[in-house]
Amino acid sequence: MSRLRVHCFAISIDGYGAGPDQSLDNPLGVGGMGLHEWAFATRTFRKMFGQDGGSTGIEDQLAVRGFDNIGAWIIGRNMFTPSRGEWPDDGWKGWWGDSPPYRCPVFVLTRHPRPPLAMDGGTTFHFVTGGIHDALKRATEAANDRDIRVGGGVATIRQYLEAGLVDEMHLAISPVLLGTGEHLFAGIDLLKLGYRRSEHIAAPDATHVVFTK
């Protein structure tokens, strides 16, 4: 049976999963890139962006794990594009170039319908207007018994957490302050939702924890 998993999702010391004032220049909000320094140092992430080298230790293993046995992804629209509202006719095909690193169906939550977009390398973006449950249903069918990864952003993860649908969540706490932005856990009682911390890895660049139900 497919499980719903979150991996490599980073928050700041003050709990924000993205900084304020997201834009084309700052897709993760002001200061938000600092959340992912640990990830961009790994071989797995560097390879995704066509770069050589990178670390191969525990943090790279965590990055690798995030792709293991994943048959479909779910992401919020803001992870796909900086545009908002009706889809503009701007030829935008995501942040990742012609061959996105997903290499499987990706279900994009949006209020605005749009035909699927097939990319090189096996990634097809499907635009889902029916909400998180519909997206999960379609992703589960597409995943064909493999797992589904919720990529983010904060609002999408919060919805799946609050609905009690996330089975496993790997969180990285990065040693940065964001001050304001999108708070991942505000008002969410993880214990009440049945989560327990199952792993804790104090790495030099970030502290990693895994929650499971």
Add this chain to the structure above:
Amino acid sequence: MSRLRVHCFAISIDGYGAGPDQSLDNPLGVGGMGLHEWAFATRTFRKMFGQDGGSTGIEDQLAVRGFDNIGAWIIGRNMFTPSRGEWPDDGWKGWWGDSPPYRCPVFVLTRHPRPPLAMDGGTTFHFVTGGIHDALKRATEAANDRDIRVGGGVATIRQYLEAGLVDEMHLAISPVLLGTGEHLFAGIDLLKLGYRRSEHIAAPDATHVVFTK
């Protein structure tokens, strides 16, 4: 000139500095003791509670630093007693026995006046009804050019942070989930208040960060 410092203050992964349902049995709220496991493993904390042994590494050094050049403390009433409202005639003299580890004047924020309480070993508890600024003024006079430590709890630290009065803050992020309780940073924009992260130590039992202005 005296500086106002916070040391060894622990929060959970989800940002809580104390658990829910504080009581005599659970002075730090349900699950709150888990925040301080890293501290209770150190030689410095064990010694405070009359125990031998304990770790002497980086986390013990952080504990030692919290007592260095401190001439006065400020704490919230709930750190002194489990009682609330008018002071009961119950002979309560704090959680620490006859010889508390402060060994200097301690200013306790409360709405209810009470005469000072002199203890063995140099600690005197002064009960301040004039609010955080009055407590800081009195603590500064008492500290005689040494620094002042804000011991906690969450509400007290939040008030001093929001007033921009904390000069340095050492925070420990413990790998526990509390789910609910008293959130340390909710609604507080540390960057806007002028804080920057000046240190980051990934220790096995907790992740330590220091903020300074």
